Amino acid sequence: MSEKLIGSCIFGQSGGPTSVINASAYGVIRAALDAEEITKVYGAAHGIQGVLNDQLYVMDEEDPEELRYLLHTPSSELGSCRYKMADPEKDDTDYKRILEIFKKYNVRYFFYNGGNDSMDTCNKISRYMASVNYECRVMGVPKTIDNDLFGTDHCPGFSSAAKYIATSCMEINKDARVYDNGMIVIVEIMGRHAGWLAASAALATAYGSGPDLIYLPECDFDMDKFLADVDALYEKNGKVFVAVSEGIHYADGSFVSEAKTSATDGFGHAQLGGLAAMLAEVVKNHTGAKVRGIELSLLQRCGAHLASGRDVEEACNAGKIAVEKAIAGSTGYMVAFEREINDGAYRCNYTLLPLSSVANYEKKVPMEWINADQNGLNVDFINYVLPLIQGEVDIPKVDGLPRYAKLKKVLA
Amino acid sequence: MSEKLIGSCIFGQSGGPTSVINASAYGVIRAALDAEEITKVYGAAHGIQGVLNDQLYVMDEEDPEELRYLLHTPSSELGSCRYKMADPEKDDTDYKRILEIFKKYNVRYFFYNGGNDSMDTCNKISRYMASVNYECRVMGVPKTIDNDLFGTDHCPGFSSAAKYIATSCMEINKDARVYDNGMIVIVEIMGRHAGWLAASAALATAYGSGPDLIYLPECDFDMDKFLADVDALYEKNGKVFVAVSEGIHYADGSFVSEAKTSATDGFGHAQLGGLAAMLAEVVKNHTGAKVRGIELSLLQRCGAHLASGRDVEEACNAGKIAVEKAIAGSTGYMVAFEREINDGAYRCNYTLLPLSSVANYEKKVPMEWINADQNGLNVDFINYVLPLIQGEVDIPKVDGLPRYAKLKKVLA
Numbered sequence: 001m002s003e004k005l006i007g008s009c010i011f012g013q014s015g016g017p018t019s020v021i022n023a024s025a026y027g028v029i030r031a032a033l034d035a036e037e038i039t040k041v042y043g044a045a046h047g048i049q050g051v052l053n054d055q056l057y058v059m060d061e062e063d064p065e066e067l068r069y070l071l072h073t074p075s076s077e078l079g080s081c082r083y084k085m086a087d088p089e090k091d092d093t094d095y096k097r098i099l100e101i102f103k104k105y106n107v108r109y110f111f112y113n114g115g116n117d118s119m120d121t122c123n124k125i126s127r128y129m130a131s132v133n134y135e136c137r138v139m140g141v142p143k144t145i146d147n148d149l150f151g152t153d154h155c156p157g158f159s160s161a162a163k164y165i166a167t168s169c170m171e172i173n174k175d176a177r178v179y180d181n182g183m184i185v186i187v188e189i190m191g192r193h194a195g196w197l198a199a200s201a202a203l204a205t206a207y208g209s210g211p212d213l214i215y216l217p218e219c220d221f222d223m224d225k226f227l228a229d230v231d232a233l234y235e236k237n238g239k240v241f242v243a244v245s246e247g248i249h250y251a252d253g254s255f256v257s258e259a260k261t262s263a264t265d266g267f268g269h270a271q272l273g274g275l276a277a278m279l280a281e282v283v284k285n286h287t288g289a290k291v292r293g294i295e296l297s298l299l300q301r302c303g304a305h306l307a308s309g310r311d312v313e314e315a316c317n318a319g320k321i322a323v324e325k326a327i328a329g330s331t332g333y334m335v336a337f338e339r340e341i342n343d344g345a346y347r348c349n350y351t352l353l354p355l356s357s358v359a360n361y362e363k364k365v366p367m368e369w370i371n372a373d374q375n376g377l378n379v380d381f382i383n384y385v386l387p388l389i390q391g392e393v394d395i396p397k398v399d400g401l402p403r404y405a406k407l408k409k410v411l412a
Numbered sequence: 413m414s415e416k417l418i419g420s421c422i423f424g425q426s427g428g429p430t431s432v433i434n435a436s437a438y439g440v441i442r443a444a445l446d447a448e449e450i451t452k453v454y455g456a457a458h459g460i461q462g463v464l465n466d467q468l469y470v471m472d473e474e475d476p477e478e479l480r481y482l483l484h485t486p487s488s489e490l491g492s493c494r495y496k497m498a499d500p501e502k503d504d505t506d507y508k509r510i511l512e513i514f515k516k517y518n519v520r521y522f523f524y525n526g527g528n529d530s531m532d533t534c535n536k537i538s539r540y541m542a543s544v545n546y547e548c549r550v551m552g553v554p555k556t557i558d559n560d561l562f563g564t565d566h567c568p569g570f571s572s573a574a575k576y577i578a579t580s581c582m583e584i585n586k587d588a589r590v591y592d593n594g595m596i597v598i599v600e601i602m603g604r605h606a607g608w609l610a611a612s613a614a615l616a617t618a619y620g621s622g623p624d625l626i627y628l629p630e631c632d633f634d635m636d637k638f639l640a641d642v643d644a645l646y647e648k649n650g651k652v653f654v655a656v657s658e659g660i661h662y663a664d665g666s667f668v669s670e671a672k673t674s675a676t677d678g679f680g681h682a683q684l685g686g687l688a689a690m691l692a693e694v695v696k697n698h699t700g701a702k703v704r705g706i707e708l709s710l711l712q713r714c715g716a717h718l719a720s721g722r723d724v725e726e727a728c729n730a731g732k733i734a735v736e737k738a739i740a741g742s743t744g745y746m747v748a749f750e751r752e753i754n755d756g757a758y759r760c761n762y763t764l765l766p767l768s769s770v771a772n773y774e775k776k777v778p779m780e781w782i783n784a785d786q787n788g789l790n791v792d793f794i795n796y797v798l799p800l801i802q803g804e805v806d807i808p809k810v811d812g813l814p815r816y817a818k819l820k821k822v823l824a
Contacts, residue, residue, distance in 0.1 A: 017590050046592045075586035082591070163812060167717055170814055174487035175714040178429050179494070180458045185710075207813045277689065294709045298597075302587040305579055306717060308812070389812045400575060400720070400801045401619045402582055 005135065005327075006037050007108025010051060011059075012044035013143075014114030014121065015082065017075040018157030019164075019304040020315035021113060021143050022405070025077060026070040027319025028111050028141065029059050037327050038109060042412055046079035047114070048121055051101050052094060056412040069405035071312060072395040074304035077405055085121050088128040095128040102129075102136060105412065109137050109326050113319070115144035115155070116362065119334055123355035126332045139322040140334035140355055143315075145301045147196035150361040151353040152336035156315035159388035160307040161300050162200035165189055166389065168296065169204035169211060169243065177239050181290065184230065184240045184283055188276035188295040191245045193217055194364045197300065198245035200385055202377035212240055217247035218365050219374040221256050227286050229375055234287055246275055305402060309391020314348055321350045334358050339387075346387035417547065417739075418449050419520025422463060423471075424456035425555075426526030426533065427494065429487040430569030431576070431716040432727035433525060433555050434817070437489060438482040439731025440523045440553065441471050449739050450521060454824055458491035459526070460533055463513050464506060468824040481817035483724060484807040486716035489817055497533050500540040507540040514541075514548060517824065521549050521738050525731070527556035527567075528774065531746055535767035538744045551734040552746035552767055555727075557713045559608035562773040563765040564748035568727035571800035572719040573712050574612035577601055578801065580708065581616035581623060581655065589651050593702070596642065596652045596695055600688035600707040603657045605629055606776045609712065610657035612797055614789035624652055629659035630777050631786040633668050639698050641787055646699055658687055717814060721803020726760055733762045746770050751799075758799035 011028045013021055025043070032041040041059040044050030057078065059067075070077060088095045101107070112122045119140045126138035142149050147158035169187065176185040189198040195216025204210025212233050215221060233240045248256045257275035280293030318335045325333065333352035340347040369381040396403040423440045425433055437455070444453040453471035456462030469490065471479075482489060500507045513519070524534045531552045538550035554561050559570035581599065588597040601610040607628025616622025624645050627633060645652045660668045669687035692705030730747045737745065745764035752759040781793040808815040 017587050049592065073586070074583050076590045079592060080590045166813055168711060168715075170816070171486050171714040171716060172710050174485070174816065175429050175710045178488045178492045180461065180491060203813060207810065208818075209816060274689065277686065292710070294711070295707070297706045298584050298587045298704070299580055299706070299711070302583040303580075304583060386811060391812065392809070397804070398619065399798060400803065401578055401615060404582075404586065404621060406620075 004037055005108050005137065006039060007106045008040035008042060009038050009109035009111060010042045010044055010056065010107050011111045012047040012050060012113065013076040013078050013080050014047040014112060014118035015080060015144065016301060017080055018143055018145050018301055019074045019160040019307045020156050020311050022070040022073045022075070022077050023312045023315040024113050024141050024143060024156055024319040026067060027316035028113070028323055029067060031320040031323035032109070033060065035323060035327055040105070042105060042107070043078045047081040047083065047112070048085070049081045049083050050079070052097050054101055056105070057407070057409045058412050061410040062407055066405055066407060069396060069403065071316060072304055072307070072393060072402070073404040074302040077407060082117070084117065085124050088124055088131070092128065095125070098125060099129070099132060099134055102134065107136060111139050111141060111319070111322050111326070113141040113143050115146065115149060119149070119355055119358050122334070123332070126355060137326040137331035139326045139330065140358070141318050141322045142334055142336065145197060146191055146194055148194040148362045148364065150358050150363050153339040154337055154388055156311060156318055157301070158196060159311035160303070161197055162203065162385055163308045163389035164300050164303040164306045165197060165200045165296065166203035167306055169201045170207065170209040172294065173204060173209040173211070173241050176241055176292070182234065182238045184234060184242070184287065184289050184291040186242045186244065186276050186279050186283065186291065186293045187211065188244055188246055188293065190296070190300060191217065192247040193362050195245045195247070196365055198243050199365050199377050199381055201243035202381060203385060203389070206382050210241070211243040213375045214243045214377060215245065215248050215375060216365055216370065217245050217249060218367060218370060220251040221248040223282070227283070230283055231287065234289060244275060244279065305395055307393045308389045309393050310388060312393055313391070317350060325352060332356070416449055417520050417549065418451060419518045420452035420454060421450050421521035421523060422454045422456055422468065422519050423523045424459040424462060424525065425488040425490050425492050426459040426524060426530035427492060427556065428713065429492055430555055430557050430713055431486045431572040431719045432568050432723050434482040434485045434487070434489050435724045435727040436525050436553050436555060436568055436731040438479060439728035440525070440735055441479060443732040443735035444521070445472065447735060447739055452517070454517065455490045459493040459495065459524070460497070461493045461495050462491070464509050466513055468517070469819070469821045470824050473822040474819055478817055478819060481808060481815065483728065484716055484719070484805060484814070485816040486714040489819060494529070496529065497536050500536055500543070504540070507537070510537060511541070511544060511546055514546065519548060523551050523553060523731070523734050523738070525553040525555050527558065527561060531561070531767055531770050534746070535744070538767060549738040549743035551738045551742065552770070553730050553734045554746055554748065557609060558603055558606055560606040560774045560776065562770050562775050565751040566749055566800055568723060568730055569713070570608060571723035572715070573609055574615065574797055575720045575801035576712050576715040576718045577609060577612045577708065578615035579718055581613045582619065582621040584706065585616060585621040585623070585653050588653055588704070594646065594650045596646060596654070596699065596701050596703040598654045598656065598688050598691050598695065598703065598705045599623065600656055600658055600705070602708070602712060603629065604659040605774050607657045607659070608777055610655050611777050611789050611793055613655035614793060615797060615801070618794050622653070623655040625787045626655045626789060627657065627660050627787060628777060628782065629657050629661060630779060630782060632663040633660040635694070639695070641785070642695055643699065646701060656687060656691065717807055719805045720801045721805050722800060724805055725803070729762060737764060744768070
């Protein structure tokens, strides 16, 4: 046990929101409010930008009951950011400002909830504070629907998105097979470099109502092979259901969504997102079939009404454990998840991973979990993802609609 | 009470599927199996096409427990169709064939579940059977997410779609306001001629997390006024959330989704569905803001996991009552819903409406429920829709995923 460190704490949310990032917020805030070592709990408005701009909400002013609603409120309630910090060795302007704010509020604990970039931010702040001998314990709380963080079995946010994607694909599949004429559906799922989310559509297939074909960014995409895959199934069944990751790319690395072909003139957006519409057009021109492109878009990352109960619990615990470990003396770590299976029963152990080892490394779906034709997942992937989507949430409702947290957000 | 009519029955599903059309199927099938007057219960494969093609599934062969799963299985489990029948006075080919099949199986009851076109089909079959003196009681069971059937307070399927749309809009709104830079989101909702579904997004706004602007096909769309509406809010808040019905049209009647403007070259599809992407492009070019177009697509009509409990119950009752009333002697009617409010408590009364009065008439959102600026709904609409979305469903699950009905579908 290290020496007791007394002072206030700042908590921030960063990167793309998820269904459960506010559950981690609740874990951090509740534990920090309860800790006698922590004198005041600040929530940064829009992550590190709120620190730089001196925009801090006093969490001690919030009603405890209202804070509990964070467990089932999607998105980032304190606001998020995508601010990239410079290397402190090259440009320490931001770090000097952060130090100034930390001193102003006697901040001795900093908790940051986010993905790869956020862990990098965390790591840089941690190093800088050490270099100037300012005692502050810095802990990262993982978050990303992309599930691409290194060194953790999975990431809070992914499991709920996976449950949403699997359930929605089961429903879409039912709808897409209703007429006796031909029909092809192409669903576009998030994930620019790692295919964990699109792969989760395989759960729908494993449970009897899902895509026939799934394409991930882990493999090079081949348009001719894709069309041949679709042709074969369309000829056999008259119905084809395809799931694609937004990040599928050709062998030369260029995103399929960015490519301009004769069939896609006018659709070649630089921005990702129009992939389903573009592929639908290509497939329609190729087969003459009725084709519908569907983009799950923001829905898949904010569908808190269909969150995984286990995800909510783990996300909250990750925040709580970050606080407990920091108080006990840890700094420079991210909370990570370790899977333990005993007699078939899943258990999540919480470990600490040095921030320097996790930052800026992207974990992808193992090639051995992808089938030989590179258009589907095998049982090893199902075994990996299935425990994560277990548990139903009973979200608070008013008049049949979700009741979200309403924070006062009193500025410091 | 009419004379007892003994014979078999055929049940069919028609038109676009919904989250609860199988709940009506369960209502019909269960009541028909339980009725001593009905000797055999057939389900038509793909609606009236299954009758014409002599493709009938024997419902008596199904496991009763498995049939119960229909209550929470989205889409049309027996298959649907969009087959338009000729006027029997002009071309009676199909009707002669239907009569042949009815005689072959001694069909004395015909139940058809669908929207406007299906009630028209029902009406024509009813008239034809009377004209050839073949005794057969024909009853329509209403269904349509579009909520545009005449003479009924609302339609099974609409309430669940409304609940899905309102909840999803609440979640999207949370996600769309997370960064501190500008953001405009445009959500496209189904409804080609009537705006009931897009209007339901107003529930999200009424409960604190919904669209700022809603445009319905009940009003002529004016692109300049739309852009001015968006501009005003973007300038004020930096965030704008817009919901549009797929059927919005200009004063000359042309669909906005079909229009080609300089900003939308390449997006002018003849097919509806690309509206969100097209409007996003227009708004992006106009404002320079980050704009995201989201189409709720099939998700909104098959999201059984988020169905309205009241809708499931009413849909099932509608089917059950159609059978009971037919056995009691009624024919040529559609089951309709009548709203009764006593001391604030909602109650649904089931009535019968002559098929001839309901067929081919589209009910629209009353103009007096739309605000003066024609970009939102007022409290009268909220009061109308709120009771319909009440009640949560507890859908059967296996391993955290929906468990749907698995019918044997034994052919007659």
